[in-house]
Amino acid sequence: MFTGASFPLGPFVPYEQNPILRPRGGSWESANLYNPAALVDGDEVLLLYRAHAEDIVSHIGLARSGDGYHFERDAEPILSPAEDYERYGCEDPRIAVVDGTYYLTYTGWDRRSAQLCLATSTDLRTWTRHGPLFPDFDTFATVDPRGFGWSKAGVIVPVRMQGRWWMYFGEGALYWATSDDLIHWTPGTPDTEPMYSPTPGSFDADLVEIGTSPVLTDNGLLVMLTNGATRTVHPAGSVDVDYRCGQIAIDPDDPTRVLARLQVPWLRPQTAEDLHGLVSNVTFVEGLVSFRGKWFAYYGQADTTLAVAVHDPARPWGATLRA
Known part of the structure; x- marks a missing residue:
């Protein structure tokens, strides 16, 4: 289970040939493609990504890669809106694998309430929906109360802690x-x-919002990549956002408490794709894997394209001291 990771994990360097996936015309993913979950399956990286056409009704697609950079995607989505609570979108997937079963958390969107939902599969093709997990819970309750159920972003720890299974979730604040x-x-x-x-x-x-599934470091801490944002409200009522990526560490012996927080973002909007899109000024991470000796962090760019940043453990923090 130990992964060779440490806290903070990094540094991560954006791939020079980003974006690695873009929308493609005339299809269910013709307008925007972003915010992927990631896992390693044998000798491949799999991405479960969010995409939609001009109607902004999101579906979840599947893509595979043998090197972590170049992906072949399925022609059709693997999960599409089917229930009332998700009729305008299945959004922002995260995934865990336990004993051969895939546990997919995603946001069901009905254009009023965002609901953290769960679906399970043994083949990534046929899914059993288990519905919204916390229908009356408002993860913005202490930040900007919605006044009704609102929850997003759930990551499942794929091993038991304290004899139970654990999930960390939340947009606004974390729970x-x-x-x-x-x-x-x-x-x-x-x-x-x-x-x-x-x-x-x-x-x-x-x-703050949960980003990726947790990684167990060599000193026993759980590390999760997170998303954080600032908002600027203009006099005319328009709002500018700036989404950047952070990290937190949790002690499995006390899994209800954040021990440490990266005080500066490890990724921020810099490129044209990060700065301009459906929602501008966004780097939003949801997928993290260890693959072929490196760490690959997959993220959405301005809710429009999909990119990767890579950490090579042979190039740790402190490069100037080693020069």
């Missing part, structure tokens, strides 16, 4: 939940008591 069967989940606190909240004056001053 935890536990399960005995990986299907039915119970939040550990009310929505008024997050385990981690935005940091005033920082790159995640207005909201």
Whole structure:
């Protein structure tokens, strides 16, 4: 289970030939393609990504790569809206694999409420939906209350801790939940008591959101890549956002508490694709894998294209000291 990772994980360098996946014309993914989950399957990297046409009704697609950079994608989505709670989109997937079963968390969107949903599969093709997990929970309760159920972004720890299964979730602030069967989940606190909240004056001053599934480091900490944002509201009412990527560390012996936080982002909007798109000024990470001796972090660029940043453990922090 130990991965050779450390906290903070990195540094990550954006791939020079980003984006690695773009929308393609005349199809369900013709307008925007972004925010992928990632896993390693044998000698391939698999991406489960969000995409949509001009109608902005999101589906989840599947792509495979033998090198982590160049992907071949399926012609049709593997998960599309089918239920009322997701009728306008199956969005922002994260994935865990336990005993041959894939546990896919995603956002069901009905154009009013965002609901964290769960689906399971043994082949990534046929899915059993288990519906919204926390329909009355508002993960913005202490940040910008919605006044109704709102939840996003769930990552499942693929090993038991303290004899139970754990999930970390939340957009706005971060929370935890536990399960005995990986299907039915119970939040550990009310929505008024997050385990981690935005940091005033920082790159995640207005909201934080779970990014990737956790990685177990060699000293026993769980590390998760996160997303943080600041918002600027203009007098006319328009809002500018700036999404950057951070990291947090959790002790599995006390899994309800964030021990450490990366105080500066490891990735921020820099390129034309990051700065301009459906939602401009966004780098949004959801997929992280260890593959062929390197770490690959997959992220959405301005909710329009899909990119990767790579960490080579042979090139750790402190390059100037080694020069």
